[in-house]
Amino acid sequence: MVDVERRHEPTITGHKKLLAEGLFQLIGGRIVEGELAPGMRIRDADLAAELAVSRTPVREALQRLERIGLVTMYPSRYTEVSTVTPESIQVAREFAGLQAGIIVRLSCPRLAEDELATATALILDVADSVDDPFACSHARRQLMGFLSSRTGNPLQQSLIEEVSLALARSLRDFVIAPEHRRRMVEGCAQMIDALHRRDADAAEQACRRLYAV
Structure with missing residues (x-):
């Protein structure tokens, strides 16, 4: 009996983790897309009923979202979607730029030829979208997710x-200043060149231009 219980435990635990992760992505995605707007109140009981799950994984997902600053929880009352501020945009931009540089540095020598072609296409998408903050943010996210x-x-x-x-x-709310758009497009071209040359140092520096870092 003990062996059977141990054999089934990872399956139950794994299911709970998948459920919690799915709820984290679902609720977080609604916040990112603006369906759940800043200042909007979220009640875990209402979400649990809507999604046909128990309140526990919903609360766990909200706790994770609070840790990354997307919501503020008021215990035994409600959860509120946080507000994006100029300070939070700056913090996100600096963090993203530095982390993106690390990602590019690590992935540069590991990209196969077909992956390099995909990365090139994704970088060009970033360059083509510099006039649209939302589209450019999405393009950068796609690129960094791939790398x-x-x-x-x-x-x-x-x-x-x-x-x-x-x-x-x-x-999404980081507006690229007109004087920076040209430097950003140049950074995209330099990043493509550096990746093709397998120059991780140059690729990292070029990548930071995509975030004005």
Whole structure:
């Protein structure tokens, strides 16, 4: 009996983790897309009923979202979607720029030729969208998500996955100043060149231009 219980325990635990992760991504995604707007109140009981789950995994997801700054929880009352401020945008931009540089540095020597072609296309998407803050933020997120999965470093990948929702929401409102757009497009071209030359140092520096860091 003991062996049977041990054999089934990982399955139950794994299911709970998948459920909690799914709720974290679902609720966080609604916040990023603006469906749950700043200042809006969230009640875990209402969400649990809507999604046909218990309140426990909903609360766990909200607690994770609070840790990355997307919500504020008021115990025994309600949860409120936080507000994006100029300070939070700056913090997100600086963090994202530095982490993106690390991602590019790690992935540069590991990219296969077909992956290099995909990365090039994603970088060009960033360059083509500099006049649209929302589209540019999405393009950067797609690029860094692709490169992050090719760093060969699970710790780095886990870090980015945990904060990606918070970065996506803040950077959506990061307006690229006209004088910086040209430098950003140049940075994209330099990043493509550096990746093709397998120059990790140059690729990292070029990547930071995408975030004005």
